[in-house]
Structures are given as C-alpha cells and as structure tokens.
Amino acid sequence: MTQRRSYAVGTGLFILLGFAALAYLATQTTSVANYRQGDSYTVKARFGNVGQLKLRAPVKIAGVRIGSVSSVQLEPDKLDALVTLSIDKRYHDIPDDSSAVIFTSGLLGDQYVGIQPGGSPEMLKDGDELVLTQSALQLEDLIGKFLVNGSGDASKKPAANAQDHKPAGGS
Amino acid sequence: MSRSAEPLVRVRGLSTRLGDKVIFDGLDLDIPRGSITAVMGPSGTGKTTLLKHITGQMRPDAGEVWVDGSNVPTLGRDALFALRERIGYLFQNSALLTDFDVFENVAFPLRQHARLPEELVRNIVLTKLQAVGLRGAARLMPSELSGGMARRVALARAIVFDPMLILYDEPFVGLDPIALNQVLKLIRTLNQTLGITSILVAHELSAVRRVADRVHLLANGKIVAAGAPDELARGESDWTKQFFGGEADGPVPFHYPAGDYAHDLGFDGSAA
Amino acid sequence: MNARFLRDGYVTDALAQIGAAGLFFFTILGAVPKSLRHFRETVRQIWFVGAMSLVIIMTCGLFVGMVLALQLYHTLSIFGGTAALGTVVALSLFRELGPVVTALLFAGRAGTSITAEIGLMRATDQLAAMEMMAVDPVAYVVAPRFLAGVIAMPILACVFNALGIFGGHLVGVTWLGVDNGTFWGNMTANVEVWADVINGVWKSLAFGAVVTLIAVFQGYTTPPTSEGVAYATTRTVVFSSIVVLALDFVLTAFLM
C-alpha cells in the first residue's frame, strides 16, 4: 500500500517536472509578444512585390511586434500580392490611413511588415485594407541604384520611385 | 435437480492436431459434478492441452467441450471470461505474477472482480495462505520462493474465489511429504465442504489414490481406461498394466515418435 | 525457425508485422477504457517508463545542447552570425533533436524493458494466467504501458530541451563568450511558442505512441523462449529507430 503511494507521489513529481520544463521553454525561450494570443483581427494590404515575405513573418509598429502575416496570395485580376495581417486585439488604435511597408531586418535577415501610423481619427477595423503600401526592397535594385547615384540615400527611398533607373555601368 | 445430475464437464469427439502430431483423436470425457477426477497418462500425451481445451485457452479442430451448459469453443470472449471467473486453474509452472508479492498474487483475482473492503480481502487471502501453510510468507516476492512454495501460492490463488471447478495441472510436483499431505487434505476439504469439482492431472499414483474418485488414463489421443483408482491400478488391460507397472514396453510408447535408433546413431552402416 | 524466416522473405514478414501491429493498436485503444479502471497501474508504469528514464534523458540533453552550441558557434562565426546562436540552438532542439533523440533514447531505455518484461510474462505463462483469471492482459498489462509511454515521452522531451538550452548556454555564453543578453534576446525574438515549442510536443507525442506500440507489440507477440525475448528486444530498438526517423521526416515535411 505504502509502496503504491510512493509510486503515485513519484509519478506526480515527474509530471510536474514535465510541466515545469514546458513552462520554462514557453516563457524563457520565447517572448510574450510571440504568443498567438487568443483574439486578433485581420487587415489586408496589397503589394506590388512581397519579396521574401513568409507566412508568420512579424508585423511591427515602431519595431514592436503586434501580429503576424497569416496569408500571402496572388490576386489573379490585378496580379499583385494580397497579404493578410493578423493583429493582436490589444493594438486596436491604429489609424486607418497608416501605411504598410515590407522591411528587411539586417542586411540578410528575414522580411517583416512594418506599419507606419498615419494621422486619421478613424481606427482600423477587422477586414479593412491598408491602401498605402510600399513593396519589398529588392537588393538588386538597390545595388543598381547605388551604382548609378553613387550615394547612400537610395536606402531611404526604396524601390517605389525607380523612375531614374538607368542601366548599371553608365556612370 | 436434473441439472446437477448432468456432468459439469462433458467432452465429445475432441480432435486436435498440433503441428504434425495428433494430440486428440475423438476423445470423450465426462466429469460429474462434485467429483474429484484425475487424468493420468504418459508425459506429452496432451493432459495440459486437455485442460487448456476445457478452459478455452485453446480451440480444438473438432468436437464439443461443454462446461456447465456452455460449449466452450463457441463462446465469445466475454462469455468465456464470465465462465473463467468461476474456474480456478493451477498452472503447471505456477505462473505467479512476478510484479507482486505473495499476498497480492493471491488477492489479484479478488481485486479484479470484486469490490471488497480491504479488511475482507485480507481475511480471505490470509485464510487461503494459511491453508497452504504460507501465511508467514505473505510479503515475499515470487522470486524469493522455492518451487514447492510457488506451487502452493499458485494453489491458494486458484482457490481464492471458491470456484465451481478447479483444474490442477500437476499440483504435487516439488512438494515434500508434509506439504503433499496438506495439499491433498485441502483438495479433499474444498471438495467435501464446498462441493467444488476438481480435475487433477498428476503422475503420483499413490497421491491420486488417496484423493481421486475416478481416474482417466489418457494415451494415444483417447481415454484408454477409466475407473476408481484402486480398480484401475489392479486393472487387467494392457494399458493400465503397463502404465501403473511403469514398463517401457507395451501399448503406450515411452519414446516420442522417432526414426530407427541405430540409424540415428549411424550404426547401420549407411552413415559411415 | 531461422531458415523458414529467411525463406518466407523479409518483405512479406515486415508487411505482416506492420499489419499485425496496426491491428494491435486498435486492440489497445479498445482496451484503454477498461485499463483506466486500474489507473494505478498506469501511474506505476509512468514511474517506471518515464521517471526512471530521467537520468539518461537529462544527461544526454545537456551534452547534445553543449555539442550543438559548439558546432553551431563555429559555423555561425564564418558568417559573423554568432548572435543567432541562441536561436539556432533552441530551434534545432525544439523542432528536431529534442523529440527525435528523446525517442531514440526512450526506445533503448524504456522500450527494451517493456518488450523484455511483457515477453518474459508471456514466456512464464503470466499472461495466460491472467486470461485464466478472466483478466484481459491487453487491458491490464499492455494498455497501461502504452499510455505511460505516450504520456512520458513529451515530458521527457521537454526536460531534454530544457537541459539542452542550459548546455547550449553553458558552452555558448560561459565558455565561448557570446553575450548573455544577445543569446537570450535573439532566441526569444525568433522562437515561437506554438510553431516551435508546442509543435515539438506534438511530435514527441506521436513518437511516444509509435515507440511504445512497437515495444508492447514485440513483447506481446514474442516466441516464449529466451531466444525469442532477446530477438524481440533487438527488434524493438531497430524498428523504433527506423520508424521514428521516417516519421520525423513525414511530420516535418507535412506539418511544419
């Protein structure tokens, strides 16, 4: 009888240890912002080019993660990319004229969607679309432009205004 | 009343082959209620196999095995288990559960099939252990028992439920004369006070004589002789004479079927 | 016996085994409700199967984490990316090495003992004795061990991962001098709870079911001889290893 009880106690401790390990892994090796925390709302954005943007890529405002990319699809009629962003309900005060930009973290890092807040009094609602977008920065374009202009300001104004693009090597 | 007149176990036309060997060849057998019946026979004739047929551990190729009104080979698993709850079985090799101590081994069937208060379980188990002289060994593990002790624990476990039928596969093996006496007495008492029917497989004629009402002699896949032990021991047939006389030559082969001895040893010139 | 085994061919033999093991899985599932009646037995088996494997799991987790950090540090330093050390150690552990190595160790430590134990119970007629006492051995012996394996495996994998992170930190930060804040910061920024940590738990749950199924099946169907038990134990390790690695590929390819 006592023998049985000690098994039960030992097994209980073992299972507790398992939960402790899981809790440790879940809280210490991931950040709370990475939780897919229950409620979120979705917002759409169209891009001419999403570059390497992947499913589950972070969505950030001012560098803080507020959600993730939940789908990337091609719009057959317009031939542009429709990206669905799933944003945590806690961040519901985002002006509806905000713009979405695809950034790259670091020189070779992964891409993410950055949202630059606008000034409208109206806030984004579930299912809204962000009209102002800026496509992914293409490294090839950047290098080409750098060679043409010989200056670094291309990094501030990426691929969107490429009208002065000339064949490389014409300097 | 008519029910109690019919035999508890009735075997008809039992036929079984294992591999190439014919074990049973149309065997018939009746075990009356409330009797102690011994099944004797040379080693390897199928005595254990017969017990396995009666308890549904094996299914025959043909024939019927009626136990308390149900034909065992046709029973489904649940019906078979329901029947087995009323049958005690002593395995030839004891088959104690090595995970549990002696007490828990004997208590095992009780705990599995009856929700009894711990107090009662304790009383029943200790009574049965006392009957086989091992109450003091209740907290030993099976690995700490001698062969004869294990036998007696297995016996206590087989009778813990006071079943209607107990099958003993060689209960006397490894028992010293004192323990043997006690076990014989126990089998008799169970039979007389509780009316438990017993089937006993054993080789010790002297012990069988003291306890069994009837003896069946099994050889060559059939019951070749049956009767009261003394009658059979005195019997005139070739079978009984050879078996109880312990002679190697006769209708019962001592040897497992084999080719020519001299040939196997290479003495007939062909192997040289 | 051996000669026939060879003549029948390994392919048909393997197919027959897979089929029989699959059927046995459903037999076990059918017996689970009955086995919950003696839940104490399952608790006891979690102790034997799980808690008794802790030492080997913790030791190996620690060393695997240390080796990972060492190897990845040198690879990452080629690209100047040692800041990502915490991330790659954690992701390698959570997604692959934790579940897989735990399953392989579990097969060697607990799987073999389950097979040998059930095989010996078969060989010494203990299973037959239970049947004779109208106790279903699948419900009483097999199902509790199966449940215990399924429950213990994710726990062991989590412990393995935690110790692996610790080992990785030990080597990466204490020994190789990666900045402590960078190590954790980079890790927490890139590791996700559901996609990485919990997905690993699902994986190890699947491995637990497969490895324990193989172990109980091999034990339950072993020929009742010492040679048979020895053979069955070997097969538990061999089959478990193959199936775990193959299943890992399938799960990684289709679920992640």
Ligand SMILES: Nc1ncnc2c1ncn2[C@@H]1O[C@H](COP(=O)(O)OP(=O)(O)OP(=O)(O)O)[C@@H](O)[C@H]1O
């Ligand atoms: N699984 C099996 N496959 C093939 N033959 C078997 C098998 N089991 C038993 N036999 C054969 O069946 C015959 C009867 O075996 P059984 O165990 O019933 O003998 P027994 O009468 O109980 O002998 P003993 O008195 O030695 O216990 C033996 O000849 C044995 O070789």
Ligand SMILES: [Mg+2]
């Ligand atoms: Mg026998």
